[in-house]
Amino acid sequence: MNQQRLVLVVDDEKTQRRTVAGILEGWGHEVKEAESGREALDALAGQAFDLVLTDLRMPGMSGLQLLQECRAVRPDVAVVVMTAFGSIETAVEAMKSGAADFLTKPIDLDQLEVVVKRTLEMKRLIRENKLLRRRLEETSAGFKLIGRSRKMAEVLNRAARAAETDATVLIQGESGTGKELLARSLHDLSPRADRPFVAVNCAALPETLLESELFGHVKGSFTGADRDRPGRVAAAEGGTIFLDEIGDVSPLVQVKLLRFLQEREYSPVGSDLTLRADVRVVTATHRDLPAAVAAGSFREDLFFRLKVVGLDLPPLRERREDIPELAALFLERFAQRYQRPARRFSSEAMACLMSHPFRGNIRELENVIEQAVVMARDVVIQAEDLSCVGAVPPGGGAETGLPTLAGVEGNLPGVLEALERRIVMETLAAFSGNQSSAARHLGLTESGLRYKLSKWRETDDTG
CATH class of the missing domain: 1.10.8.60 (Helicase, Ruva Protein; domain 3)
Known part of the structure; x- marks a missing residue:
């Protein structure tokens, strides 16, 4: 197992959970732990896991219930259930509900390796197949829905070259010109195409909520923050985050974004913890950002960070x-x-x-x-x-x-x-x-x- 994957181990028995997590880490995987179904769902909402290993019998939310919730939150995640020998029938029921495989307790090391390897390989094949179909169909259709005139051909040629890299892209154009569609096409043509594409409308949220939406927050950081919550940057890990209407963000959020773009680091609201992010950043705006820079309402250094590659979508007229x-x-x-x-x-x-x-x-x-x-x-x-x-x-x-x-x-x-x-x-x-x-x-x-x-x-x- 030489390719690192993100795995979530869910078990209310700490010793069993730590044992399985330690083995997986030894095989080179990044592993997160959860001691309950509810904690697992919170983790799944914030990150795109490749594999979930969950015990079937847990207090509160059972492994079978967690499996069903996973289908709604992360339909692409592979789930393997762990069960005591006497509850094989429940494991079979879990397979019928969408589990990729099952393991019997006590966990046998060889059996664990076979099941994890087989499940991740199947997930890889399914993902590659979906990626090929998406590139052949959706990207082609997406570009068609933006247009193929001479003006658009120039934009799309630049977009195709930019898609091959992790360069930050700024898409400018009037409302309705297809900015998000172009952003999705950039993602679909990139090496990150099999990872999440997460879109955030910066104009739809006030300053305080936008920072929390992007970077997450810790419990107690503001009124109503009753638990830790990962942000959209964490949800886009390994993929692309699309910041629409970037020209509408406040000066305070501009400072946070500048640090994030420079260092690829951020801190959740209310936390001193510094987290690293592996994401590609694509932004868009209908505003005249050079004019906003000249007027002093938008930071010049942030503008240059955003516009490593600039794509200007002409209006339909x-x-x-x-x-x-x-x-x-x-x-x-x-x-x-x-x-x-x-x-x-x-x-x-x-x-x-x-x-x-x-x-x-x-x-x-x-x-x-x-x-x-x-x-x-x-x-x-x-x-x-x-x-x-x-x-x-x-x-x-x-x-x-x-x-x-x-x-x-x-x-x-x-x-x-x-x-x-x-x-x-x-x-x-x-x-x-x-x-x-x-x-x-x-x-x-x-x-x-x-x-x-x-x-x-x-x-x-x-x-």
Whole structure:
């Protein structure tokens, strides 16, 4: 056993617990102990254990109850139950409830080694299999849901290179641009992909609670702290912690974060104990941090620590060529989720999407498509099915980044034709000239698209 794993040994009999823990430590594993099921659950809430060895018969919460609670708190943890020879039936019941294996007391050293080795190897294989599936499916889907325009290709290329390292990453972009999705993709592409990804919304908690949420606290450190509680940093051990809305943290928390980033050390609230952390840090904000630094509301030294690698996500209005593919992905997702008939967009509906400002970015687009799928009665989503119809402000052409359509003001057929032509050409460009893909996303047949292109060429030649 040459690969260290984090193991939790649970037994109310101290001598038995210490004996098993000592053997496991001798094999090179990091071992924590708990003398009750409740204490074990507290430990599981704070750290991602690879293996739990628990006695079946304990006062208060039995090993079988602990096993069931483990399924809810840490569904991926492997649990091995320890039982006296006379309660094999209970051990079999535990196996049916999800235990990986069982050991009979008194514990035989050879049997312990075989069971622990076999269980950890099985967990490794399951984890690798899930990791491969996640990398092939989720990361690919995640990147698709962020976009594949030229601007986004540059961001994603930088992200893929950064993912290979433990460098701290700062993601900046407006609300709804996909910052957390990009953070998750960074984690999924990294060597830490099989360890926890823990997200914390820094803007959602006041200063005192945020420090406790991140670093934990000890019993009695403040009103209501009735027991020791590990923080989110401990929960992310070995993996990635994502600090969203980092630009909203107070000066006091900024100081704590600076120390943590410099030393990878922290102290729980109310404790003098210094703990080390093995985590990758990814942060995000919708705020202009350089401006906040200049204004004195954000520490310059912390800003530089956070931005070892900077990724700037452009708003959707600056990469409209991503809209057709994003809309199609959301359409497919929600049609399946709600079992609705909608399968494609009419050209008028796509024109509405392409001209809408989308101040809420991808999140707003997702919401618009979800509503349309729910409300549409037909296979084709029409313009009137879209909640964004009529939401473009006066003078929207300039505000949305679309050019003024000179010479067609007040002429509705002319406006629609000019807008349709622009959408078709931009969609073709987004699909690198692939007429089949472009037609499908525009809700046209391929022959219908070719007819439009031919008609416009004839108009250009005669005009």
